[in-house]
Amino acid sequence: MDDRQPGRPGGGASQVTTTTQDALTVRGEASTQAAPATQADSPSTGGDVVLRLRDAALRFGDRTLWSGLNLDVAAGEFIAILGANGSGKSSLLKAILGQLPLSAGTAEFLGAPIKGGNRRIGYVPQQKLADEGVPLRAEDLIGLGVDGHRWGIPLPSKARRAAIDKLIHDVHAERYRHEPLSDLSGGEQQRLRIGQALAGDPRLLLCDEPLLSLDLAYQTVVSELVDKSRRTRNLGVLFVTHDINPILPMVDRVIYLAGGKIRIGTPDEVLRTEVLSELYGSPVDVVRTRGRIVVVGAVEPCITHTAPPSDGHTHKGDAHA
Numbered sequence: 001m002d003d004r005q006p007g008r009p010g011g012g013a014s015q016v017t018t019t020t021q022d023a024l025t026v027r028g029e030a031s032t033q034a035a036p037a038t039q040a041d042s043p044s045t046g047g048d049v050v051l052r053l054r055d056a057a058l059r060f061g062d063r064t065l066w067s068g069l070n071l072d073v074a075a076g077e078f079i080a081i082l083g084a085n086g087s088g089k090s091s092l093l094k095a096i097l098g099q100l101p102l103s104a105g106t107a108e109f110l111g112a113p114i115k116g117g118n119r120r121i122g123y124v125p126q127q128k129l130a131d132e133g134v135p136l137r138a139e140d141l142i143g144l145g146v147d148g149h150r151w152g153i154p155l156p157s158k159a160r161r162a163a164i165d166k167l168i169h170d171v172h173a174e175r176y177r178h179e180p181l182s183d184l185s186g187g188e189q190q191r192l193r194i195g196q197a198l199a200g201d202p203r204l205l206l207c208d209e210p211l212l213s214l215d216l217a218y219q220t221v222v223s224e225l226v227d228k229s230r231r232t233r234n235l236g237v238l239f240v241t242h243d244i245n246p247i248l249p250m251v252d253r254v255i256y257l258a259g260g261k262i263r264i265g266t267p268d269e270v271l272r273t274e275v276l277s278e279l280y281g282s283p284v285d286v287v288r289t290r291g292r293i294v295v296v297g298a299v300e301p302c303i304t305h306t307a308p309p310s311d312g313h314t315h316k317g318d319a320h321a
């Protein structure tokens with residue numbers, strides 16, 4: 001692994017975005033080869049380890065989603081989780097939350113085994129837009145986060161108000177804090193969900209496809225909010241996405257899941273033609289074009305990875321990396 005600081009310019013990610021304006025199929029070099037997850041597990045940032053997985057596996061019946069997962073996540077580290085539909089990305093987050101028991105191996109958060117809910121792990125679940133008629137206002141959602149992390153005696157109303165105000169400020173939701181949730185755009189709702197997840201003062205933030213169905217402008221707003229939160233709060237971040245491009249400049253490492261196998265490393269180490277071809281067990285091209293990374297030809301049961309859509313939106317099932 002390298003010695004980059006989180007998101008520091010000059011790391012693998014920024015090289016990727018500035019390499020060339022022309023399409024370039026990226027071939028491997030031995031010195032930058034991603035190692036299987038059984039070997040490559042060290043944080044790239046040198047911060048305290050907040051999450052540690054050892055020989056972790058998750059199986060449903062006779063189907064192994066992934067196995068042999070060894071991973072240390074450091075405070076302040078931003079890790080993208082990529083892979084095809086059904087490869088087990090969301091399930092990995094749920095295992096870390098203690099909602100799904102590991103089939104093998106161990107998971108520790110802040111040095112203690114993960115058993116169940118932990119208020120220091122923030123979670124932004126896959127986006128569900130608020131139904132019309134839901135009587136919640138924007139700031140009520142943040143309030144639920146503040147209340148939900150209180151044990152026993154509730155916060156005095158003044159302290160509760162101050163906590164809500166700070167989170168509203170942190171996620172830049174002042175303008176619409178009194179609006180009904182169902183009147184807000186997907187991006188505005190997503191910012192509030194991040195605020196809700198930050199209410200427990202987490203050390204680790206798990207985000208499950210927070211960019212899904214957002215337009216490019218809001219993808220940037222939401223990505224930068226997560227990035228700023230991890231810097232100001234020294235959070236470890238695990239960020240599930242089908243498109244790494246909006247977060248490429250921020251990402252320290254990538255976990256790529258495919259066909260039950262795992263590769264971990266910097267984007268430059270993992271997002272390579274020979275690495276993903278080996279992972280998928282079939283020829284895959286990693287193409288870098290106009291500052292974007294596109295994975296072409298990756299086929300798993302029920303999914304074909306294709307070039308990005310022309311409408312500038314990200315749709316579930318597209319595979320940009």
Ligand SMILES: Nc1ncnc2c1ncn2[C@@H]1O[C@H](COP(=O)(O)OP(=O)(O)OP(=O)(O)O)[C@@H](O)[C@H]1O
Nearest residue numbers: 060065083084085086087088089090091092100240
């Ligand atoms: N509790 C469960 N019991 C049995 N199978 C499950 C359970 N939870 C998830 N699965 C299965 O495990 C597989 C992986 O699901 P998961 O949601 O983790 O995939 P994913 O990589 O996040 O997919 P997507 O990109 O579509 O969101 C799916 O086939 C799913 O049906």
